[in-house]
Amino acid sequence: MSANINKDLSCFPLFLEKLQLHFPDALPLEEYMQQTSQKLKSYGFEDYNTLGVVATCRDEIAGPLVYQITKYWGKTFDLRSLGGFLIAGKTGISTILGHTPMEEGIGRFVFYAMPHIAISEEGEIGNVYREGIQKVSHACGSLGEVVHELASGHINFQTDYEDLEQSIVRQKILSNIRYGQELNQLDITKLASTIIADDLKGLLTAVDASVYKYTFLTGILIHGPKDTHWIYPQDCHVNGI
Numbered sequence: 001m002s003a004n005i006n007k008d009l010s011c012f013p014l015f016l017e018k019l020q021l022h023f024p025d026a027l028p029l030e031e032y033m034q035q036t037s038q039k040l041k042s043y044g045f046e047d048y049n050t051l052g053v054v055a056t057c058r059d060e061i062a063g064p065l066v067y068q069i070t071k072y073w074g075k076t077f078d079l080r081s082l083g084g085f086l087i088a089g090k091t092g093i094s095t096i097l098g099h100t101p102m103e104e105g106i107g108r109f110v111f112y113a114m115p116h117i118a119i120s121e122e123g124e125i126g127n128v129y130r131e132g133i134q135k136v137s138h139a140c141g142s143l144g145e146v147v148h149e150l151a152s153g154h155i156n157f158q159t160d161y162e163d164l165e166q167s168i169v170r171q172k173i174l175s176n177i178r179y180g181q182e183l184n185q186l187d188i189t190k191l192a193s194t195i196i197a198d199d200l201k202g203l204l205t206a207v208d209a210s211v212y213k214y215t216f217l218t219g220i221l222i223h224g225p226k227d228t229h230w231i232y233p234q235d236c237h238v239n240g241i
């Protein structure tokens, strides 16, 4: 963790304690982006020859991740959805390939796919105070909705075309838990991260590795106090390496 950010947040020990407990070695977003983009440069990924791609939740507090990706990779393809699931599917991937800059016959893209969660200054998991809203709010609200439904025992399995994305979020989670299993906000976020990573790996198997060089980065985006954002990194995979 950056010494400066730790210093700034030293008055929020409960937050730092929970961050380290549940997301050990999480990095400040800015540091994560700097380190990963630096590494990717050594594999030939540069702003001018690479398309950025982002799949995270639609929530406005996930915006700083999009800002950072745009800062390092320029114009960025947006695959955001409720919860951060890859609802755009094969068509989304095929569109990305069509928009990827080509250099000497090789197209490059860098794909960030991660759900999000908040930790308040009091160390409360899932709680966040949004600008202009006095009462506590939640992130991720979409995943939190499924947590409440599981706890209540009332789950609508039908696909609701008036609420399509949330129906898919629900189905994705239910397909990956045992019957009767309950989840809290932390569990469901970690599960969502695994599902999103697996879905992405599956979708990318169809990409022609002789034409496209890509990287996928997965993990969890964490919102802390004082508008700080952190990344709990999982995969950082460059194809063909």
Ligand SMILES: [Zn+2]
Residues within 6 Å of the ligand: 057, 058, 059, 082, 083, 116, 139, 140, 141, 142, 143
């Ligand atoms: Zn969300």
